[in-house]
Amino acid sequence: MTNVERFLNQVRQSSLGMKRLVVVAPHDEATLLAVEHARKELSIDAVLVGEEEKIVAAAELAGVCLMPYDVVATYGDSAAADCAVRLIAEGKGQVLMKGLIDTSILLKALLKKEYDLRTxxxxxxxxxxxxxxxxxxxxxxxxxxxxxxxxxxxxxxxxxxxxxxxxxxxxxxxxxxxxxxxxxxxxxxxxxxxxxxxxxxxxxxxxxxxxxxxxxxxxxxxxxxxxxxxxxxxxxxxxxxxxxxxxxxxxxxxxxxxxxxxxxxxxxxxxAKIPVVLVSRADSEQEKLLSIAMACVCTTSIPMEAGRMMPEMESA
Amino acid sequence: MTNVERFLNQVRQSSLGMKRLVVVAPHDEATLLAVEHARKELSIDAVLVGEEEKIVAAAELAGVCLMPYDVVATYGDSAAADCAVRLIAEGKGQVLMKGLIDTSILLKALLKKEYDLRTxxxxxxxxxxxxxxxxxxxxxxxxxxxxxxxxxxxxxxxxxxxxxxxxxxxxxxxxxxxxxxxxxxxxxxxxxxxxxxxxxxxxxxxxxxxxxxxxxxxxxxxxxxxxxxxxxxxxxxxxxxxxxxxxxxxxxxxxxxxxxxxxxxxxxxxxAKIPVVLVSRADSEQEKLLSIAMACVCTTSIPMEAGRMMPEMESA
Structure with a gap:
């Protein structure tokens, strides 16, 4: 067993069962493939939030069937981010994942006071x-x-x-x-x-x-x-x-x-109260899977505290 | 052939022949062993500058015969550094090497105006x-x-x-x-x-x-x-x-x-006009040899220019 398999096994054993990703703007093949891979390997569920036509087109290119996923149609990046964060605030998902959208737009939505997801x-x-x-x-x-x-x-x-x-x-x-x-x-x-x-x-x-x-x-x-x-x-x-x-x-x-x-x-x-997955095209499939697995593990322990301002943001 | 051997061969071919190390305060086994190793592997020569008793004691511990080396006896670290740098200024060596002495004392001597070794x-x-x-x-x-x-x-x-x-x-x-x-x-x-x-x-x-x-x-x-x-x-x-x-x-x-x-x-x-070798006890024999080899190569190309102040110094 490789070190990566060992780590993934450890993650599988730590009650990943009911975890649900909320994916913002999965308008590209790479994001959809990563989500599909995680669904199969880690038994997680996912909601896809973004422009329906773009999601469908990317799914076709990626050869990913959308049947196992809920798709929530929005228009524009800010709307997708807001919608995704609202779903999480309502308890409909435990991990936020970035697709083809600026990190700053995603985090701005995450940190809005109304969603109460700050610590x-x-x-x-x-x-x-x-x-x-x-x-x-x-x-x-x-x-x-x-x-x-x-x-x-x-x-x-x-x-x-x-x-x-x-x-x-x-x-x-x-x-x-x-x-x-x-x-x-x-x-x-x-x-x-x-x-x-x-x-x-x-x-x-x-x-x-x-x-x-x-x-x-x-x-x-x-x-x-x-x-x-x-x-x-x-x-x-x-x-x-x-x-x-x-x-x-x-x-x-x-x-x-x-x-x-x-x-x-x-x-x-x-x-924040929930972790955010940011995968990049340059990451391997294995690395994307590990990032999602790591985020799922984090949902078990992130402490809940009172509000705090946004940090300076850089993309990884 | 390993990558290290390939590098050392390249160094040997670039006219190392007549290079001479001037070693300051070789009062420890590790420094003497590195010099001995370099002498055998790279055909370089060395002058040992420092307290004679300490050099002899370290050579005995290291099992290194001092016959192939010139030993110049000095007393105290500053005197050893000054003497070594003077030998280099007089053309009696091309590479300065640090033994059991503070880097700052060694570099202070190297940069003294009177020796004209600054660029x-x-x-x-x-x-x-x-x-x-x-x-x-x-x-x-x-x-x-x-x-x-x-x-x-x-x-x-x-x-x-x-x-x-x-x-x-x-x-x-x-x-x-x-x-x-x-x-x-x-x-x-x-x-x-x-x-x-x-x-x-x-x-x-x-x-x-x-x-x-x-x-x-x-x-x-x-x-x-x-x-x-x-x-x-x-x-x-x-x-x-x-x-x-x-x-x-x-x-x-x-x-x-x-x-x-x-x-x-x-x-x-x-x-400076000549390179300085600083090896640490934690370096492997191979790494020490490479540091000396690298310094010997440097003596062929370091340009000569006018004076310049001392930088802030940190040990590597």
Whole structure:
């Protein structure tokens, strides 16, 4: 069994049963194929919201039969997004999925007060990284959404990722705050944030995980490197969640492993009451399936809190 | 033949013959073993500068015979650094190598006006990345020295790396300016610098290479991703040199490939008239050998220019 199959099995066992995707503007073959694949592999259900003619045309091109799906006809991107989010607000779906529509339009609808789908959290991107060999996986955040998060933003980014780790069955994930140095250094602001965040974890203000930093990547992943550098940190050599100091670090890190290291890469946007799946044409079928699976798992654990503004948005 | 052997053969063929290392404070086994390995594998010569008793003790522990080496006895780290740099200024060596001494002490000596070893360039770190399978290599800069380089710093960082690519036989390397977005975006300063640097290259102010950016990593390395995203950039899918916007990006990128992707990682500090080898205990013997080989190649091409201040220094 491959690492990917093992992960998908784990997801299937965690009561995916009744999950329903609400797909916004599935006007392209790639989105419909991903949904169809997820329906067959993960036994999920889906509602397709968008322009009926475009959905029908894309389904024909993709060779996907629309019979198993509810199709809700809307006109225009904003209307599709609003309709989809309303369906979710009414309990008619648990996961939002982006089709051929701008991410910003989708998230704007998701965060409208009237739908009450906000939590107290910032929205953030969490990537899943599966090594080509061996067991297990890593989470990486934020590789696609928050550009240059503040200390408070980073706290919420950590909390969002820790919730996913919990949903995936890891009760106390190890969180590494990636930096280019092992100690506080005033010319590297990321190291100062890392010291603060570790202190917040020790003080009980960030819970359900062990936070450590500043850490260089070698110490986070390699027990041998940690030993040679005399580093006895509990997270060293045993990391579950990588926290990048900026979007450039997260983006380059995730893409290095995907395009140069053979890792499988999936991702989801969390922080609202429901997760959002954003798959791109360049993702493999396997990666799209994993992104949907990951989102379905997230619906079991995302906490409900009070309103919060929209973050700066970037596409992953 | 492995990719590493192929690279070393290329180095051996590029007239390494008469190269001489000047090693500062080789007071530890690891440094002496690396020098001995390089002497046997690359036919280079070395002068050992430092405290004689410590050198002799380390040589005994390492099982290295000191007969083939000149040993110059000094007392204290600053004296060792000064003596080594003076030997180089007098033409008695072409590569400086750091032993058990602070990088800052070594570089301070190197940049003293009296030795006339400065060029007009910023010092910068250039890493060599060899994929575990296949042919070829990448250069990555700056993963270990300049924290948050300005536009002008980045220009010099590029020029330093391009000189190395030339020395390695690549007459016109493709340079990718890594960002988290493909176009200029005012909330991501790295994208604005990238636009400027590409323009400087087109205007003939950065020569001997093709500079492109802003580029995400997937487009830089994957012709397929570039095609799917409709990107027709000449560097896309065909990169030789990665330029990181900050030290965090470069550091995490290089370490991800080394510790999670199985790449072989070597590196050298360039920008002075002679290159500096900094190997760490955590490097493999192969990696240390490659770092020394890379530095020896660099001595054929580093340009000579007028004085320039010292950069902010970080250890790789």
């Amino acid at each position: 107290g959290r910032l929205l953030s991107h969490v990537a899943l990284l599966l090594p080509p060999q061996g067991h297990g996986y890593y989470l990486l955040t934020d590789a696609g959404m928050n550009i240059s998060p503040s200390l408070y933003d980073k706290q919420q980014i950590i909390e969002n990722a820790v919730d996913i780790a919990h949903a995936l069955g890891n009760d106390n994930p190890n969180v590494a705050l990636l930096c280019a140095k092992e100690k506080a250094y005033d010319k590297m602001p990321a190291t100062l944030d890392a010291v603060e965040l570790q202190a917040l974890n020790l003080a009980g203000d960030i819970t359900g995980c062990t936070v450590s930093g500043p850490l260089q990547l070698d110490l986070a992943v390699s027990a041998q490197a940690a030993m040679m550098k005399g580093c006895k940190d509990p997270v060293a050599g045993n990391v579950d969640i990588f926290v990048a100091p900026t979007i450039e670090v997260g983006n380059v890190f995730g893409k290095a492993l995907k395009y140069m290291g053979g890792y499988v890469y999936a991702g989801v946007v969390v922080g | 007009g360039r910023l010092l910068s770190h250039v890493a060599l990345l060899l994929p575990p399978q296949g042919h070829g290599y990448y250069l990555l800069t700056d993963a270990g020295m300049n924290i948050s380089p300005s536009l002008y710093d980045k220009q010099q960082i590029i020029e330093n790396a391009v000189d190395i690519a030339h020395a390695l036989g690549n007459d016109n390397p493709n340079v990718a300016l890594l960002c988290a977005k493909e176009k200029a975006y005012d909330k991501m300063p790295a994208t604005l610098d990238a636009v400027e640097l590409q323009a400087l290259n087109l205007a003939g102010d950065i020569t001997g290479c093709t500079v492109s950016g802003p580029l995400q990593l997937d487009l830089a390395v994957s012709a397929q991703a570039a095609m799917m995203k409709g990107c027709k950039d000449p560097v896309a899918g065909n990169v030789d040199i990665f330029v990181a916007p900050t030290i965090e990006v470069g550091n995490v990128f290089g370490k991800a490939l080394k510790y999670m992707g199985g790449y072989v990682y070597a590196g050298v500090v360039v920008g």
